[in-house]
Amino acid sequence: MNPRPSIVLIIGATGSIGRYAIAEALRQGYAVRALVRDQARAARVLPDGVDLVVGDLTRPKTLGPAVDGVEAIVFTHGSTTSERDVRDNDYAGVANVLKALDGRQVRIALMTAIGTTRPGVAYAQWKLRSERLVRASGNPYTIVRPGWFDYNQPDQRMIVMLQGDKRQAGSPADGVIARDEIARVLIDSLQSDTADHKTLELVADHGTEQDDLTAAFASLTPDSGASLDGAEDDVDLPVDHEPETFRRDLAAIAGADR
Numbered sequence: 001m002n003p004r005p006s007i008v009l010i011i012g013a014t015g016s017i018g019r020y021a022i023a024e025a026l027r028q029g030y031a032v033r034a035l036v037r038d039q040a041r042a043a044r045v046l047p048d049g050v051d052l053v054v055g056d057l058t059r060p061k062t063l064g065p066a067v068d069g070v071e072a073i074v075f076t077h078g079s080t081t082s083e084r085d086v087r088d089n090d091y092a093g094v095a096n097v098l099k100a101l102d103g104r105q106v107r108i109a110l111m112t113a114i115g116t117t118r119p120g121v122a123y124a125q126w127k128l129r130s131e132r133l134v135r136a137s138g139n140p141y142t143i144v145r146p147g148w149f150d151y152n153q154p155d156q157r158m159i160v161m162l163q164g165d166k167r168q169a170g171s172p173a174d175g176v177i178a179r180d181e182i183a184r185v186l187i188d189s190l191q192s193d194t195a196d197h198k199t200l201e202l203v204a205d206h207g208t209e210q211d212d213l214t215a216a217f218a219s220l221t222p223d224s225g226a227s228l229d230g231a232e233d234d235v236d237l238p239v240d241h242e243p244e245t246f247r248r249d250l251a252a253i254a255g256a257d258r
Ligand SMILES: NC(=O)c1ccc[n+]([C@@H]2O[C@H](COP(=O)([O-])OP(=O)(O)OC[C@H]3O[C@@H](n4cnc5c(N)ncnc54)[C@H](OP(=O)(O)O)[C@@H]3O)[C@@H](O)[C@H]2O)c1
Pocket: 011, 012, 013, 014, 015, 016, 017, 018, 035, 036, 037, 038, 055, 056, 057, 058, 076, 077, 078, 079, 080, 089, 090, 093, 112, 113, 114, 145, 146, 147, 148, 149
């Protein structure tokens, strides 16, 4: 059984999910650190009691102080849907933080998006590559792919975890979820052994929110340590044909542990 982490770093802390993740982590009694780009703005928008560390995901040298001593990291950052932005920010941010850990083990919760495995969608493939790095890193992790934020009806609060990323319309028809519930699932995963090595799509159904998510996490198939992809994903991206950036990052990150 993994010990419960006590110091958690929230990445994307000032964002629309990150702020809920901060609130939920504080509520659950974690010591909370936030990676922020603008300290003054962060001090205005984040609650008291959060340790603010200034850094930028695109500048690796700024990330050492952010990861120093943390036992868990929750990634909620994001940019646009341009391939270049997602590659240089969303993907590179995950790669740079994993490299800053230098092989040290921490519990990870990574938020990407439903539909990440859609073939031929260039920006989504960089999200998928960030997932692949986390799986290869040797850290305990949970990868959460939320449906569309805030399209849920008020009575649509029952948390549903899917696998295989089969909903690929690219619209709210794929599923909807409230932002606070995404944050709750990310933070709950940190202390759940049943959430470890799981990849899930997260949507909500009509009904009330569950008090305890242990059974929902337990019902999921774990990812195979032998594959870079989620347990039930249908992905055809052979590593030899992947971009050089990814192959270099994969070698650096998987090599630190394996
Ligand atoms: N909208 C949906 O329905 C939906 C569904 C599923 C998944 N998603 C995904 O959710 C992600 C986050 O969306 P959101 O609406 O929560 O975004 P958001 O409110 O714009 O928050 C993004 C956060 O990331 C931080 N960030 C961005 N680049 C950074 C960098 N280089 N260094 C440090 N921090 C950085 C931002 O910091 P600053 O405050 O300094 O800018 C901000 O805290 C997106 O990538 C999107 O793909 C969205």
